[in-house]
Amino acid sequence: MNNIRLCMFVWGALLAQVASAASLLQPQSFPKTSADIGFIDRVVIQQEGYEPWEKEYDRNGNCISGCTYPGLTIQDDLELSRQRTENAWMQTQQYLRQQRLSSQQTPSGITAEQPKQSGNLSQAISNWVEKQNARRCTPVNSSVPVGQIMPFGTPLVGTPTITSKYGARTHPVTGNLSKHEGVDFSAVIGTDVFTPANGTVAAVWSDSTCGNGLRISHANGYETVYCHLNKVVVNKGDKVEAGCKVAETGNTGRTTGPHLHYGIKAGGDYIDPMNWINTKN
Numbered sequence: 001m002n003n004i005r006l007c008m009f010v011w012g013a014l015l016a017q018v019a020s021a022a023s024l025l026q027p028q029s030f031p032k033t034s035a036d037i038g039f040i041d042r043v044v045i046q047q048e049g050y051e052p053w054e055k056e057y058d059r060n061g062n063c064i065s066g067c068t069y070p071g072l073t074i075q076d077d078l079e080l081s082r083q084r085t086e087n088a089w090m091q092t093q094q095y096l097r098q099q100r101l102s103s104q105q106t107p108s109g110i111t112a113e114q115p116k117q118s119g120n121l122s123q124a125i126s127n128w129v130e131k132q133n134a135r136r137c138t139p140v141n142s143s144v145p146v147g148q149i150m151p152f153g154t155p156l157v158g159t160p161t162i163t164s165k166y167g168a169r170t171h172p173v174t175g176n177l178s179k180h181e182g183v184d185f186s187a188v189i190g191t192d193v194f195t196p197a198n199g200t201v202a203a204v205w206s207d208s209t210c211g212n213g214l215r216i217s218h219a220n221g222y223e224t225v226y227c228h229l230n231k232v233v234v235n236k237g238d239k240v241e242a243g244c245k246v247a248e249t250g251n252t253g254r255t256t257g258p259h260l261h262y263g264i265k266a267g268g269d270y271i272d273p274m275n276w277i278n279t280k281n
């Protein structure tokens with residue numbers, strides 16, 4: 001009984017937070033495309049640690065990815081981030097519980113891909129073989145569980161040193177107060193970078209802030225983002241598996257030295273990666 005009361009209290013508090021977050025976002029107006037953002041806005045966005053190359057808007061002007069929410073103070077933005085992280089973490093735990101339950105009840109293998117009608121069997125098999133062949137990389141980082149679908153652990157081998165955490169900080173280059181949308185790992189140039197989870201390469205790009213960048217989309221609306229790379233060894237659209245090498249660290253873009261910037265997005269917004277990094281699932 002006490003447990004039930006506690007649960008209801010937690011959900012009530014969560015719903016209240018979501019409602020206040022929604023009201024914070026109501027009166028904002030969003031630029032339609034990146035070309036609509038003026039020079040001053042670009043400078044401000046960059047100084048605040050945002051990534052203008054990540055901004056995406058739908059045809060109605062609604063921000064769908066990497067949103068800036070013009071007008072929000074950094075405190076409000078951090079509070080939103082905290083709520084997003086909490087929500088994402090709870091959903092992840094729920095999802096993992098469901099996965100464990102279903103794996104106990106369902107036999108492993110390609111059962112789910114078997115056709116409803118026997119005439120389609122050969123087609124189903126050739127589709128499956130084609131899907132296997134589409135894999136472009138082999139998992140080589142043994143510290144990442146094979147087939148992991150959520151981004152747990154780190155994208156580097158072992159336990160790399162974190163030199164800057166997620167959240168508010170004085171930017172090491174501009175000296176301004178900024179919001180850091182990920183964590184920085186110290187890494188000498190040329191260190192192998194691995195995807196911690198199965199996914200699809202969503203973007204490979206280069207710009208003055210992130211340098212050589214890579215974004216991978218994973219199950220359940222999660223994405224991982226990698227910056228300042230020396231080189232990227234996968235292409236947009238590639239299927240990648242947990243533990244596959246996807247890039248090498250470098251010192252490109254706006255940095256004070258060689259390191260890997262690593263970000264996690266949930267539902268299009270950056271969240272604090274620390275829960276994911278510190279957890280072995």
Ligand SMILES: [Zn+2]
Nearest residue numbers: 182183184261
């Ligand atoms: Zn960083």
